[in-house]
Amino acid sequence: MTTIDRKPSAPTVTLGGDDPNHLVSIDSVIGPSGQEGTGLPTTLVGWLTTTNHKALGVAYFVASLTFLAIGGGLAGIIRAELTSPGQQVVSEQVYNQVFTIHGSVMVFLFAVPFGFGLANYIMPLQIGAPDLAFPRLNAFSFWLYVIGGAVMLFGFAADGGAAPFGWFAYPPLSGASGSPGLGADMWIVAIILTGTSGTLTAVNVIATITMLRTPGMTLFRMPILTWNLLVTAFMVLVVFPVLSGALLMLLADRQFGTKFYVPTDGGSPILWQHLFWFFGHPEVYIVALPFFGVVTEIFPVFARRPVFGYKGLIFATLTIGALSTSVWAHHMFVTGEVVVTFFALTSSLIAIPTGVKVFNWMGSMYGGAITFEAPMKFAIGFLVTFVVGGVTGVMLASPTLDFQLSDSFFVVAHFHYVMGGTVVIALFAGIYFWWPKVTGRMLSERLATWHFWLLMIGFNMTFFFMHLLGREGMPRRVPDYEPISNWELWNQLATAGYVILLISMVPFLIAVVKSLRGPANAGADPWNAYSLEWATTSPPVEHNFEWIPPIRSERPVFDFRWINHDDVGAPGVAEAWMAREGLDDRWLPLAGPVAADVADDANAASSADSDVG
Amino acid sequence: MYFLAIGLIYLAVGGDPAGIVALLMASGLGGLIAGFAWHFGRRYGTRVEDLQDSDAPDATGVVGVYPTASLRPIALAFGTTLLVLGVPIGSWMSMIGAAIVASQVLLLVHDTDD
Amino acid sequence: MILNTSRIALAPPITDQANETEWVWDIYLWIAIAVAVSVALFVLFIVVRFRKRDDDLPSQNQYNIRMELLYTIIPFLVIAALFAITVVTVEAIVKVDDDPDLVVEVIASQWQWQFDYPDDGVRVVGSGEDIPELVLPSSSSVLFRLESLDVVHSFWITAFRFKRDIIPGSPTEFSVDMTDTTGLFPNAGVCAEFCGLSHAKMRFSVRVLEPDAFEAWAQQQREAGGVVTSGTPEEEDV
Numbered sequence: 026m027t028t029i030d031r032k033p034s035a036p037t038v039t040l041g042g043d044d045p046n047h048l049v050s051i052d053s054v055i056g057p058s059g060q061e062g063t064g065l066p067t068t069l070v071g072w073l074t075t076t077n078h079k080a081l082g083v084a085y086f087v088a089s090l091t092f093l094a095i096g097g098g099l100a101g102i103i104r105a106e107l108t109s110p111g112q113q114v115v116s117e118q119v120y121n122q123v124f125t126i127h128g129s130v131m132v133f134l135f136a137v138p139f140g141f142g143l144a145n146y147i148m149p150l151q152i153g154a155p156d157l158a159f160p161r162l163n164a165f166s167f168w169l170y171v172i173g174g175a176v177m178l179f180g181f182a183a184d185g186g187a188a189p190f191g192w193f194a195y196p197p198l199s200g201a202s203g204s205p206g207l208g209a210d211m212w213i214v215a216i217i218l219t220g221t222s223g224t225l226t227a228v229n230v231i232a233t234i235t236m237l238r239t240p241g242m243t244l245f246r247m248p249i250l251t252w253n254l255l256v257t258a259f260m261v262l263v264v265f266p267v268l269s270g271a272l273l274m275l276l277a278d279r280q281f282g283t284k285f286y287v288p289t290d291g292g293s294p295i296l297w298q299h300l301f302w303f304f305g306h307p308e309v310y311i312v313a314l315p316f317f318g319v320v321t322e323i324f325p326v327f328a329r330r331p332v333f334g335y336k337g338l339i340f341a342t343l344t345i346g347a348l349s350t351s352v353w354a355h356h357m358f359v360t361g362e363v364v365v366t367f368f369a370l371t372s373s374l375i376a377i378p379t380g381v382k383v384f385n386w387m388g389s390m391y392g393g394a395i396t397f398e399a400p401m402k403f404a405i406g407f408l409v410t411f412v413v414g415g416v417t418g419v420m421l422a423s424p425t426l427d428f429q430l431s432d433s434f435f436v437v438a439h440f441h442y443v444m445g446g447t448v449v450i451a452l453f454a455g456i457y458f459w460w461p462k463v464t465g466r467m468l469s470e471r472l473a474t475w476h477f478w479l480l481m482i483g484f485n486m487t488f489f490f491m492h493l494l495g496r497e498g499m500p501r502r503v504p505d506y507e508p509i510s511n512w513e514l515w516n517q518l519a520t521a522g523y524v525i526l527l528i529s530m531v532p533f534l535i536a537v538v539k540s541l542r543g544p545a546n547a548g549a550d551p552w553n554a555y556s557l558e559w560a561t562t563s564p565p566v567e568h569n570f571e572w573i574p575p576i577r578s579e580r581p582v583f584d585f586r587w588i589n590h591d592d593v594g595a596p597g598v599a600e601a602w603m604a605r606e607g608l609d610d611r612w613l614p615l616a617g618p619v620a621a622d623v624a625d626d627a628n629a630a631s632s633a634d635s636d637v638g
Numbered sequence: 639m640y641f642l643a644i645g646l647i648y649l650a651v652g653g654d655p656a657g658i659v660a661l662l663m664a665s666g667l668g669g670l671i672a673g674f675a676w677h678f679g680r681r682y683g684t685r686v687e688d689l690q691d692s693d694a695p696d697a698t699g700v701v702g703v704y705p706t707a708s709l710r711p712i713a714l715a716f717g718t719t720l721l722v723l724g725v726p727i728g729s730w731m732s733m734i735g736a737a738i739v740a741s742q743v744l745l746l747v748h749d750t751d752d
Numbered sequence: 753m754i755l756n757t758s759r760i761a762l763a764p765p766i767t768d769q770a771n772e773t774e775w776v777w778d779i780y781l782w783i784a785i786a787v788a789v790s791v792a793l794f795v796l797f798i799v800v801r802f803r804k805r806d807d808d809l810p811s812q813n814q815y816n817i818r819m820e821l822l823y824t825i826i827p828f829l830v831i832a833a834l835f836a837i838t839v840v841t842v843e844a845i846v847k848v849d850d851d852p853d854l855v856v857e858v859i860a861s862q863w864q865w866q867f868d869y870p871d872d873g874v875r876v877v878g879s880g881e882d883i884p885e886l887v888l889p890s891s892s893s894v895l896f897r898l899e900s901l902d903v904v905h906s907f908w909i910t911a912f913r914f915k916r917d918i919i920p921g922s923p924t925e926f927s928v929d930m931t932d933t934t935g936l937f938p939n940a941g942v943c944a945e946f947c948g949l950s951h952a953k954m955r956f957s958v959r960v961l962e963p964d965a966f967e968a969w970a971q972q973q974r975e976a977g978g979v980v981t982s983g984t985p986e987e988e989d990v
Contacts, residue, residue: 074707085730085913117949161711168715191946197920198948210726218719294904295919328802331814338923340725360917361908361924361942365846366839373838375829377824383791384823387798392811394804405795413790416784419831421837425776425845429913432906432944497762498910500944503952507939521745551645593809 048586051549051560055572058465058549058562065564069376072477079565081167082146083463084505085138088171092134093449095178099127101527102368105522112506120504121189122208126177128192129212132308133219134174136448140315141166141223144230145252147459149249153576155568162501166229168224173218180208180215188212191502193305194275195296196286201279210294213276219501220269227261228252239557242599243574245309245339248579249332250318252339257314263350264304264311272298295362302353309351312444316451317382320404323458324386324556325580327401328393334385335579337638341385343379348375358424365424371424379415383408398552399473403454406481407447414442435495441488451482451540453533465545465563472536479529486522492513555580598619604605710746717742763937766890766903766960767928769845773913776841781832819933843928849927850893856886860898860905860918863950870889872970878956884980885957886941889966890934895927906945910956911937915944934960 026337052058075081084333102123106114115123149157157163185206194212197203234255238247247255257374274285276296283604284290284298323331333422348371354363355372372445395401417439420426428437460468494515497505506512539631550559559582561570574585577595584594588602717738724732764936765771802810857868865884867876878884886909888894898907900918908915918927936959961969973980 067658071707073712073984074709076708076711117952121946121949121951161708162706164711165714168712172715172719176719189948195904198946203903205949207726214719214726217722221718237649267926274727279838279989288855288919292921302760329810331812334820335814336815337820357917359915360919361926362919362922365842369838369842370835373835377827381820381824382828384820387791388816388819389795390798390802391797392813393802394806394810395799395802395806397799405799409792409795412788419834420780420784421778423776423780423834423842425773425838425841426780428845428915429773429777429910431915432908432946490686498908498940498942499985500908500942500952505952508954509939564680593812632830 033598044094049588050586054574055549055560055562058545058547058564069349074164076164077567078156078160078163078570079463080150081163082142084167085142088136088174089139089142090140092130096127096130096135097527099123099130101126101385104523106504107506107516109505109513109516112505115504116188117504117612118186121191121502122187124183124193124502125188127179127214130174130217130311130444131186132192134170136312136444137207137223137308138219139171139448139452140257140312141170141226143250143319143455144226144258146463147558148230148251148254148525149233149237149286150462150561150565150569151556152237152242153557153570153573154233154236154237155570156237157229160239161201161228162225163229164528166225169222169597171227172509173215173222176211176218177215179236180211181205183211193301194297195301196275196278197288198292199275200286209584210279213272213279213593217269218271219231219277220265220272223261224265224269225256226264227311229247230258231262232483234258235372236400239570239573239576241581242557246581247319248318249335249342250556252317253314253321253342254319255360256342257311258345260307260311260314260349264307267300268304271297271304287436295357295360298357298360299353302356303350305356306353307346307349308346309440309444310449314457316407316448319451319455319458320386320407321382321389322554322556323404323454324389324399325393326391326393326552327398327404330391331388331580331583332385333388333391334381338385341381341616344378345375346441348378348612355422355424355427356405358427369422369424373419376415376422379567383412383415392486398457399470399477399551400454400458401419401478402473403450403457406452406477407450408482409448410442410450410484414439414447414596418443430495432501433495434491434499434501437501438488438491438495441491446488450484451570453477453480461547462539462558462563462565465538465547466543467547467551468540469536472532472539475532476529476536479532483522483529485526487519487526488522490518490522550582553586555583557581560585575605577601589636640656707747708749710742710749714742715738763940764933765810765913765931766911766933766937766958767914767930769928770913771931772841772844776837778836783834785984803884812864814989826847834876835939841861844927846899848925849893849895849929851893853892854889854894856888856894856896857895858898858907858918860903860907860947861901862903862948863943865941865954865956867956869970872974873978874970874973874980875978879981882981883957884941884956885959887929887959887969889960889963889965890930891932892958892963893927897923899923903947904945905943905947905954907941908943908944909937911940911958917945933963933969936960 040064065076065077065083066075071082072084075084100167103120104117106112106120123192142399143161145157151154173335177187186207187208188194188199188204189206189209190204190209194331199209234247274283277283278285278292285291286292286294288294321332321338352368352372352375354368357363357370397405417435421430421436421439457468460466494512497509497512500510506516545563547563549562551563552559556579557573557576558565561576562573574581575598578584580595581598584598587593587599591599717735720731720735721739722732724730724735724737763875765774813974855870857870859868865886866877866878866887867884869875876884876886882977896916897919898908898916900920902920904917904919906915906917906971912928916924920922936957938957940958941956943951947954
């Protein structure tokens with residue numbers, strides 16, 4: 026991967042002490058963290074007007090987690106209603122609004138924006154950029170998303186309540202006569218606004234990744250998270266405008282009397298389904314890819330291995346991105362108006378690059394020296410959960426089975442495993458991983474263990490039994506069901522699982538409060554991690570980096586830690602370091618001995634002795 | 639192009655009209671993005687970021703100037719929301735929204751000139 | 753059947769097509785379980801075997817092309833086999849019979865079903881809380897013509913292992929070959945596509961009679977005026 030030939034007498038540097046086997050810690054290079062400003066605003070006005078990518082990243086995290094709490098609360102109403110047959114908790118009318126907004130909040134206002142939060146906060150740090158390419162556009166996107174989300178929720182206050190037609194809003198039900206009421210219009214407006222926000226953010230992400238990488242950070246040295254965010258951004262550019270266009274037509278049907286989707290006047294309801302799912306299925310991967318990226322950052326660090334099959338992973342991501350735009354009609358197998366075998370093939374094929382990812386994650390751990398800090402626990406939990414959702418996905422990709430399972434609780438179980446559970450579990454893996462970077466503080470490992478096990482038990486209990494319900498014929502989106510054999514029991518187990526899920530958030534919230542009250546003593550690189558964000562202080566300084574290590578692979582911090590050793594890090598790091606001689610102190614903070622005075626045999630070490638772990 | 643190929647295959651297996659149109663349109667969208675990337679790749683040539691053996695000091699001095707905090711983005715977002723929300727609620731709201739958007743865009747341009 | 757059917761509410765398959773679906777389901781299910789379990793076990797193995805024991809830096813080997821090809825090709829073969837099964841079965845399932853023994857016209861509207869038997873001059877409609885009952889002859893081929901009067905509905909009979917969306921403005925049809933199973937399947941039919949306020953109440957029952965009994969039923973209803981407004985009484989259970 027490098028153009029520099031390694032000569033037998035490759036020069037060896039000795040950094041940070043006389044011991045040639047010494048591992049260089051980032052803290053010793055850049056000094057203690059928390060000495061300078063964090064770039065985060067301290068006043069309300071500061072937060073409202075900021076254009077700093079880290080501040081907006083934090084704002085994205087907070088906003089999307091708030092929407093997660095709201096969506097989770099709505100899910101509680103659904104579970105309460107389904108605990109027993111008949112209608113007890115809410116009316117049909119309210120129930121329909123609740124599941125519509127639950128789905129819309131979770132998809133549009135929680136899952137996608139959290140990925141944008143990662144793109145805001147983590148991505149520029151990973152490529153050594155000082156900010157996103159267009160900071161004001163970024164602030165505009167964020168506020169468009171938050172205000173748009175508020176519009177959706179205020180639909181509940183509208184006359185007739187919020188939108189009652191499901192998150193995919195099939196016309197004619199979503200049309201003017203199917204769902205009169207301002208709430209439905211507010212839903213459409215909200216999705217248009219958040220969709221526009223997403224499109225603008227995607228432009229910003231692509232511009233940043235293509236133009237603002239630090240020298241040496243070639244495309245094939247970018248961390249997988251950054252790669253996945255790049256592919257996600259391209260997918261957003263292709264499909265979000267389609268959704269916005271479809272929604273504008275729907276709005277025009279409702280407001281101006283056009284007939285795009287009105288069957289009685291030559292319009293076509295199926296057109297909406299095509300347009301919506303052309304957006305809707307790539308959307309699943311737009312949600313998932315950033316979180317695949319998160320766990321790909323975590324597995325190698327805690328297994329002390331490089332990410333296995335780096336290029337294969339990138340290729341798999343690109344393949345998923347491309348394939349995902351030609352699978353949409355598997356949501357429409359049961360319409361009888363699409364060529365089922367074509368879409369069955371593309372939908373099944375997408376399992377292959379996804380499988381490659383799973384194997385690469387396992388390969389990254391295989392042969393490693395694994396420790397189980399909180400991020401790793403959640404990442405492994407993600408892996409196992411994701412495979413369950415993956416295999417049911419292959420089942421649904423077969424129209425033969427989909428004719429039975431479509432629109433049943435089996436589908437509900439499937440997409441909560443792939444979109445709900447894995448996203449939430451990987452999200453917490455990411456939170457535990459980057460919390461020290463963002464706040465400069467650690468989270469309690471003991472509370473994290475409680476959080477992890479309660480979350481896993483609660484999640485699986487909630488959603489596993491839905492497979493059985495669906496297989497037996499319980500349809501989606503019903504507030505009421507027949508008390509057939511075990512349906513009541515399974516629904517009660519699911520509700521109990523939901524309660525456990527809810528309880529699992531308690532240790533997390535306690536840990537957050539405790540951590541924020543404690544001292545900021547995490548240091549720059551608490552996990553001995555790999556990518557560039559760990560080469561700056563925690564929290565990072567105003568424009569992210571005062572100093573950047575040489576980049577010769579996708580894990581510059583690892584290479585730098587092992588710079589005193591030949592044969593461990595990527596080749597060329599020591600040479601690049603030597604080449605900095607003569608530059609000012611900013612580039613060579615460890616001015617100490619930079620010399621080729623150590624014999625090669627002393628450090629042909631793959632047997633490290635000190636700081637690992 | 640991926641979409642073009644898929645679209646033609648789907649045409650060949652006799653898909654429904656909407657599916658074919660969507661896929662071919664998508665090939666257009668994809669082509670637009672790819673063409674843009676290709677064009678700019680040519681215009682800029684190889685940049686220092688893409689060299690295998692470059693190091694951070696090679697590009698010192700191009701860090702760039704970053705905008706200060708600004709009230710414009712949130713105001714613009716609010717105005718845009720009113721503008722669109724006015725479609726179902728009433729044109730008075732759209733007009734307020736349009737006024738906010740117009741004024742904020744002007745101010746934003748003015749800010750940037752400073 | 754995988755699970756003990758006596759405790760499971762899943763209606764038994766009552767068409768040839770449903771039987772097809774059943775064995776495809778079994779194959780997919782076992783492969784899915786096998787994959788999920790083996791991945792979980794392998795992860796468990798890795799977690800136990802490769803936990804950190806000392807301070808040695810583990811192998812930093814990043815690529816193993818042979819391995820990567822292997823785990824691309826094997827899933828591909830599995831997927832190809834499953835796809836082949838799907839193609840073969842789905843053709844049989846979606847094929848429309850040109851010369852059916854019986855035609856049933858299904859008309860869906862918010863939130864009620866109507867079943868017309870044009871050859872017999874009989875119409876079954878639900879009324880209020882009473883859900884309608886779809887009566888079918890066993891051992892016959894039946895063609896369903898589906899039409900919606902307002903929004904998108906979906907005609908789903910669990911015992912068919914099949915559903916079909918009914919999009920307003922685009923009538924659609926499918927056919928099944930009934931097996932010789934007879935019986936009453938209460939609440940076996942539902943609307944599967946969300947269709948508004950009382951979506952959950954849009955159900956129907958299915959009763960399968962011997963062909964002779966079906967003829968007798970149709971004649972009896974025709975003589976009684978041709979319009980059935982609710983299910984036949986329980987004691988007539990077959």
